[in-house]
Amino acid sequence: MFSASRFLAAASCLALSAPALAAEDAAPPTGDTSGLTDIVVTATKRETNLQKTPISISVVNAEEIKKRHVQSLFDLGDGAVPSLRVAPFEARVSALTIGIRGIVPLDANQPAREQGVGIYIDGVYLGRQHGVNAALFDLERIEVLKGPQGTLFGRNTEGGALSIVAKAPSGKFGGRIQGGIGNYGSHNAELHLDLPEYKNFSVKLDGVLQYQDPITKNPMPGQLGWGYYDRKGLRAAVRWKPAANITNDFSFDVSQDKNTPFYSQLLNYNPNGCVAGLQSAVPNCYLPGTAYTNLTGTVKALPSIVQVTPNNRMAVADIGVPQQASVDTTRGYTNSLKWKVTPDLEIRSITAWRQVTATQWDNSGGAHRVPAYTANGGFSRYSLANLWQAQFSQEFQAVGNVGKLDYVGGLFYFNEHVSDNAATPNSNTWNADGTGYTVNSNVFTNPFASIDRASEVWSKSYAVYGQGTYHLTDALHLTVGGRYTNDKKRGVLHMFRNVNYDVNTTVAANNGYAPLNKSWNRFNPMATLAWDVTSDAHAYAKFSTGYRAGGASSRTANYLPFNPEDVTAYELGIKSDLFNRKVRVNLAGYIMDRKSSQVDVSSIQTDNSQVVNGVVVPTNINILKTLNAPGITKIRGIEADITARVAPGLTLNASYAYTYTDIPKIYIPETAVYQKFYIVYTPRNAASASADYEVPLGGAGALAKLHIDANYSQSTQAFDQFATHNDASLVFNGRLALADIPVSDSGQKLTVTLWSRNMFNTQYVFRRDPSNSLPGSPTSSTTTGSISNILGDYGNFNAPRTFGIDAAINF
Template sequence: MRQTSDRAALRAALLASAAALAIAAQARAADLPAADTATAPGGDSAAISLDEVVVTAQKRKTNLQDTPISISAMDAEALKARNVQSVEDLGDGSIPSLRVAPFFSRKSALTIGMRGIGALGDANQPARDQAVGVYVNGVYMGRAQGLGSALYDVERIEVLKGPQGTLFGRNTEGGAVSIITKAPTGQFGMNTTLGYGNYNAYKAETHIDLPEIHDVSIKIDALLSKRDGTVTNPTTSGQPDFNSYDKRGVSVEALWRPNDNFSADYAFDSSYDGSTPYYVQLEKKGLYALAPMLKVQPDRAESANVGVPLQVSDGDTWGHRLNLNWKLGDNLELKSISSYRKLQQNQFDNGSEMLSVYSPGGTFARYSVARFWQDQASEELQLVGKTDRIDYVFGAFYFRENVRDNAQTPNSLQWNSTGTAYSYLSLNFDTISLDRASHAKTTSYGAFGQASWTPAVLDDRLHVTAGGRFTTDKKSGTLDIVNGALPSYVNGAGTTITGIIPFDAKWNHFDPMVSVAFDVTPDVNVYGRWSTGYKAGGANSRSLTYRTFDPEKVKMFEVGAKTEFWDNRARVNVAAYTGDITDAQVDFSVTILNQNRGTLETTNAASATTKGVELDFAFKVADGLTLSGGYAYTDLKLSKAYNPFTDTMATIYPLYSPKNAGSLAADYRRPFLGATLKAHLDANWSDGQYTTTTDPTLSDKSFIVNGRLTLADIVMGDNQPALQLSVWSRNLLDESHAFMRNTNVALGTYAIYNEPRTFGIEANVKF
């Protein structure tokens, strides 16, 4: 599967190049000619300074330094330098406060958390939600499924930390991730990239801007990114390996601007996402015996213990978006964001064959074949304006979705009488009964408003902001099948009923926000902010009861400072926060050993406190050399909660929430042989973290280094496109760590490991 010698040589070359480049950058930076400077007033000298960062966290464009919220932003250049192809790639810790964990059975379904909030429950179910909202061009993405799909020509990603309930609404108690793609320019241009990497990875991506015709500008994006697996599935029947991906998609956007006061921006996108699951490996055996042919794997495995039948999990996602913008006056705009989206996911997961109880002649390797369907429609209206001393936004929001799922979970292998060999079972999914099935419908309405007032005192340096949002959520649905049978429940008369369990609930919620900001100097701003948010209530379709649980709520106080100094060559932003979480949604699970299956219950049994510190910084050390990074300290403490399976008060552990995490990056550029040499190196580290609410087992600490070396602006001739050549690597040092680890007394300790080193080359042309 692997060409060891060739890879070793390429790895050594990449590492040596990155190290040499970093040393050269530091040694020669002070003597380099200007590459990306801004001219000082009067034009007498060149001023080396950081670029302004513009964000839309307050539903209008503002300077990052003037926005009283803890925000991290990554532009297109930073995303490319880190070879970020999807939100999943941000899981390396490049934004320390943002924790991204793929669902190991289906990699495109992501669990996202911030400030210790967001990962306590399984958000992959139809009647459950995430605690961190993801938005693409203003459109809320209602499901965890599909969030790992490839990104289209991103302009920037904004990560808003802490509750965003007032302006962003439901399911933003931990924060919000806002993805903004590049709009049509109205001028002809084409940007095409081709790439190849190890594990037979290849990539093709193109972005085409067409000339404006009759006030209409059109942009077309298309991409393909595919890679083989990183863990061998040892079969003789050509089954795919573990941890592969296949991402494809196309987007068409048309911008109509008939005059300066109106624009209509319509977009259609369609994506395919294929992947195979992570391999779950047994690090340490439990009380129960293993089959003689099996072995524990305490380090990152290159091959699975046994070969299993496996099919690529696939998903199709598509949607329409229409953004309208009316300029009603010099300082007043009306905006509309309309969207309809649909997704279908098919999951084929056989990555957990080790999580079975061994018995001679018994069956094992539970093959989870699950299907998931969702469609959503949303509409948001915003009235954005300002007067001499007040900036304001008022709006209304509507969201509706239908979701359903089902799954079959037969065992796919059978041991011989001695456990020294196994055979494949013949599986006919047309005759295998469903293990579970459910559906849910959500309707949500909201109205919000926020105003920022600058009173005529203290030289206009004081800014007071207040706002609120009222939301109504309605959810209904049914649990049709659970653990392979019709469910049963006790009705209001105390009678046990066997049949479909209904679910119908309604909640009202109000999210206020208040902040006070003060401009100490034009370059130093401090603020205090009190904000709220919530995660919607729902029901657990993996439960035997389908019992309703209520929304999880957060109130948080934050203080921060945003500073620029050293002639705008240095930027340091810091925030500290403390918050209270009430009615925390906690999952409790139990394994049914004789059936190799389990069940879950979700309760609002816990409360929690969270506190922490966040730091973001950037320094233009010299002309062409920038150092940047961040740090997050997170301390989340949960109360004990009642475990319905053990009838005891259980200790609850915060999920995917390392106490310390940080990142550091160096970016260097200089003219070189008539072109531009660019080098990027980043290092990201974090403490271990818990990955199950009732399991004290920690994952490993991590230290991931990524790098990219580019020769850009290569002139190919008069009126010819510009050429760019790059080599890149993710996990450059081939560091190995388990990012998920759990312990079961009977089965043992099992884990999922990070990806090995990946690297590749790319060629890009721009017309």
């Protein structure tokens, strides 16, 4: 089906932006077309004006997606919304790390681990972060709800929620065909078709295609390079209106995302000057969380064919390795029924089933990751994994009003089954003198010969919630709400380091393994007092809570469990339209206190003793355990969004986010030391600015449109346990369009666009890993550390400059 869809389109999948960025989405409220326009949101489960909704929200529309040439959620990693952070896990874009306001889990792609930001598509919660980088078709808007959303949206929304709303069938014939080409062999195509209503049924069809060649070439013939993607998707939506007060929306979608990771380059060699001897003699050669007094071993010389490249993205990798595309496939059905029982009451039902299948083939490090060079030794950690997930959810809502009271009530049920397995064989073997290498045939014939881990999890969630807004006066509004949630999670670790725990129960018991069987209950209250200071200025004070469920780490031999974490937030905000609605200023300040923060400790451990069918299978397993930090993690922030229509056709926008975070030190019992931890991918300062100018061309309605945006992020940590920072970034994007050119008397219009992302080709390391430049993790001794596997820091550069031309016809 997907091979036949290449004539279809690349619907710009996801985009988020500051409130002002969506200002062109609605018609002006008055005849003054030079003023900023109203924006409708559904963050409170009913349609409200963004400027009068007492929640910090950013909204994006389809026009903003086009302006920034956003094709997937990963494209928002440049910081278009300063308080939203998007980054790949490791170097992989198939499992994105998504955070808001400092709630950013490092490794939420484990089956028994939850996200901290809830992602919703047409009101349906997505249980896994896998597949979210696939195409999402024709969107009405995306609402970025900042801060805990534990009352109306539920669990795992500590940092906020992304509420994605697709365009529904219109019942009128029309649509859009779009296509384009760009550098790196990229091309995209897009088809959106609305069919006329027939016997109360309306149908909308969407198709997408997005493709790009690798940005770093692989020297090994017949193997893919790095930074490649090939995305396809289809969606069908049907709206049935059997009566004037009943609307039933049914949709089916299927998407496939083939991709390869970014190449992990060696940025330096032994940067901390590690040598054997007293730890105190080389103070920079220190592994956090340890109490080493002595260092043993030798830092080995790099083979001559390994390149150290600290400043530039490799166009061609120094090491050729087996590399094929990872494949994410998502599909799902959604049925949304709305019944307007009376003018003051609407009953809703949202029923959904979704499935994700993810197959990971990640060989991004070459010789730059552990293990270090050994004559005739294996190298290049091939990270392989499979994940299968299916979920069913049912939600009932009652939305209405009684006198001065507006209310929302609901019941929620969620059922998820997810399993995974992983293997990490070395794909290459050094020659004796280190001047060349061969490829291990088993990575083609039997790559999963040795299983690092395999786990399976069953989760159920039940919730009842309610929220009411009482209008004390015409200008004063009090909102109170609460949600009671019961989460049940059952998980098993089937295999660890190629030992089948289901069969070898004695080994499992000796490793301290116990299945996960936990249940958690939470009541999450909220309260907001909103004041309409004037007709164009609205202030609010908000108290809110949220929580993220606990789980267990499948990367540990004992399936180490961890507890939920809870957030309490206090927020003050003001939203205002000034100077006859030509300037919009939205400000928010917040304090968040998080208890039992889930933090990650990661290390790579090598094991060359596994024997399968008489063949030694070296493994390099990522041991990542999750701990709950004691005390209170502090998160403090300020957000500002300013939009100004400074002249006819000219709109300027600036957004800023300041985020302070601090996690109390954690006592590590294995080493009897206190260790400092950090929140990843959360810059202290981040900002975005844009300018849009449009001018009429002739008298037929055509327009010339110019857009430019700049996005800044201060450097951040990429790992919980390392203070090492990645690079700060400043990225510019631009677009020039000739829009709405009439091409026929029947209303067809043509738009031609020149676009560029990262237009000045800024290069920066978005992920820097110091684990291979520090002594090894403790084994039998906690006072002696080995430096035998030290290489240097390795990291991943951002995407290069891309550019192209698109054309679209509306009909």
